[in-house]
Amino acid sequence: MTRDLIVFGEDWGGLPSSTQHLIRRLQHQRKVVWVNSIGLRRPQLHWRDIKRAFCKLTARRSPNPNQPQPESTPRIVHPRTLPAPRSALERRLARELLQRQLAPVLHQERLHRPILWTSLPTAVDMAGCLGESALVYYCGDDFNALAGVDHDTVSQREQELVQRADLILAASENLAARFPSARTQLLPHGVDYHSFASPAPRAPDLPNDGRPIAGFYGSLSQWIDIELLQQTASALPHWHFVFVGQPVVDISALQRLENVTFLGPRPHGELPSYSQHWQASLLPFRDNAQIRACNPLKLLEYMAAGRPIVSTRFPALSAYPGAVSVVDGVDDMVAALQRAASTTTLDSQQQLASQHDWDRRADQLEQWLESL
Incomplete structure (x- = not known):
C-alpha cells in the first residue's frame, strides 16, 4: 500500500x-x-x-x-x-x-x-x-x-x-x-508542458505598439541584474521591455526609460498569454552563489512557450546546450535580441521541454x- x-x-x-x-x-x-x-x-x-x-x-x-x-x-x-x-x-x-x-x-x-x-x-x-x-x-x-x-x-x-x-x-x-x-x-x-505549449490568447495588457518585446516574469529581486537591463533597454529604444512580477528592489533606473513597462504580478495560469507573444524571454541573472546553485522553474516554461531565450550564464543551462542564447554583457544581449526579433516559434526547443x-x-x- x-x-x-x-x-x-x-x-x-x-x-x-x-x-x-x-x-x-x-x-x-x-x-x-x-x-x-x-x-x-x-x-x-x-x-x-x-x-x-x-x-x-x-x-x-x-x-x-x-x-x-x-x-x-x-x-x-x-x-x-x-x-x-x-x-x-x-x-x-x-x-x-x-x-x-x-x-x-x-x-x-x-x-x-x-x-x-x-x-x-x-x-x-x-x-x-x-x-x-x-x-x-x-x-x-x-x-x-x-x-x-x-x-x-x-x-x-x-x-x-x-x-x-x-x-x-x-x-x-x-x-x-x-x-x-x-x-x-x-x-x-x-514543466507543466501542456499549459505553456498550448496556444494561449495574447494578454490584453501586453504592449502592442509594433515594437518587438523582450519579456521577463517572476520576482524582481536581488539576483536580477538591473544595471544590465537598464543598459540594454537604453541601447534598444525600438524594443519594448516588459516585466511581469513584483519588484522588491530599486527599479527606478528602469522606470525612467520610455520603452520599459512593469505590469505587476499575474496568476501562474495566465503567464503563457505573455510568454508566447513576446519576441524573446529574458533570464537576466547576476553571477552569485544562489544563481550558480539554481535551476529556475521559468527556464523550462520559457522553452515550452517556444520563444527565443536570452540569458546570462549560469550552470543549469549546460543541461540544454544550444537551446538558450547565453550572453556575457550588454553587447552580447543586444546582439542576441536583434537575432531573436526575426525568429519564429522554436519547435525543437518545445520538443526538448516536453521531455521534462x-x-x-x-x-x-x-x-x-x-x-x-
Missing part, C-alpha cells in the same frame, strides 16, 4: 513551487497533509512582515473536514508557531505548538505509514514527532545564499536535516554535490519513495 505524505513547504497557492507541482501529482495515489510555511527567519517590524504575520494569525488552522475541497488541493494546515527558533527552549516550544496543531489533523486523516517531506530546513525539529516512516529533504535552493533568511539558523538546521534524512532530493547538480551521494538523488525542475514534464518527474519520484 502506498505511503501517505506530511509535507512542510511554502504557503500553498499563488505561484506554484516545484514542491507543489510534484505533490499535486503524488496526491492522486496517496493522502497528503500540507503544512504551510513555518518560516526561514524571524519577522521584522516592517509592513511586509506585519501583513504576512496578520494573514497567518487570522488563517484557519485547516480546512473544514466536512466542506468539500478542490480535487487538486491537499489537506492544508495553517501553522501558528515560532519562525526560525534559535535557542533550545524556543525550538522545543515551536515543536510542541506544531505537534498540538497537527495531532488532530493526522488523527482525522488516518495516514498510512506517512513519509515526512520537508522543503524547509527549519522543519527538522518535527522529525520523529509525527509517526513518520521515513524522512525526505527536498532541496530546491541554496539557503546559505538566499536573501531574507536567518543564514546561521537555517544552515545549522540543514546540517541536522541532512544527517537525519533517508532521502535527499536536489534540484541542481550544484546542490546535489553538497550532500552524501548514497542518499541523494538529482531531481531537476520540470512534471508527470515524468513525479513518476521517477514515486519509484524513489516506494524504495525507502
Whole structure:
C-alpha cells in the first residue's frame, strides 16, 4: 500500500513551487497533509512582515473536514508557531505548538505509514514527532545564499536535516554535490508542458505598439541584474521591455526609460498569454552563489512557450546546450535580441521541454519513495 505524505513547504497557492507541482501529482495515489510555511527567519517590524504575520494569525488552522475541497488541493494546515527558533527552549516550544496543531489533523486523516517531506530546513525539529516512516529533504535552493533568511539558523538546521534524512532530493547538480551521494538523488525542475505549449490568447495588457518585446516574469529581486537591463533597454529604444512580477528592489533606473513597462504580478495560469507573444524571454541573472546553485522553474516554461531565450550564464543551462542564447554583457544581449526579433516559434526547443514534464518527474519520484 502506498505511503501517505506530511509535507512542510511554502504557503500553498499563488505561484506554484516545484514542491507543489510534484505533490499535486503524488496526491492522486496517496493522502497528503500540507503544512504551510513555518518560516526561514524571524519577522521584522516592517509592513511586509506585519501583513504576512496578520494573514497567518487570522488563517484557519485547516480546512473544514466536512466542506468539500478542490480535487487538486491537499489537506492544508495553517501553522501558528515560532519562525526560525534559535535557542533550545524556543525550538522545543515551536515543536510542541506544531505537534498540538497537527495531532488532530493526522488523527482525522488516518495516514498510512506517512513519509515526512520537508522543503524547509527549519522543519527538522518535527522529525520523529509525527509517526513518520521515513524522512525526505527536498532541496530546491541554496539557503546559505538566499536573501531574507536567518543564514546561521537555517544552515545549522540543514546540517541536522541532512544527517537525519533517508532521502535527499536536489534540484541542481550544484546542490546535489553538497550532500552524501548514497542518499541523494538529482531531481531537476520540470514543466507543466501542456499549459505553456498550448496556444494561449495574447494578454490584453501586453504592449502592442509594433515594437518587438523582450519579456521577463517572476520576482524582481536581488539576483536580477538591473544595471544590465537598464543598459540594454537604453541601447534598444525600438524594443519594448516588459516585466511581469513584483519588484522588491530599486527599479527606478528602469522606470525612467520610455520603452520599459512593469505590469505587476499575474496568476501562474495566465503567464503563457505573455510568454508566447513576446519576441524573446529574458533570464537576466547576476553571477552569485544562489544563481550558480539554481535551476529556475521559468527556464523550462520559457522553452515550452517556444520563444527565443536570452540569458546570462549560469550552470543549469549546460543541461540544454544550444537551446538558450547565453550572453556575457550588454553587447552580447543586444546582439542576441536583434537575432531573436526575426525568429519564429522554436519547435525543437518545445520538443526538448516536453521531455521534462512534471508527470515524468513525479513518476521517477514515486519509484524513489516506494524504495525507502
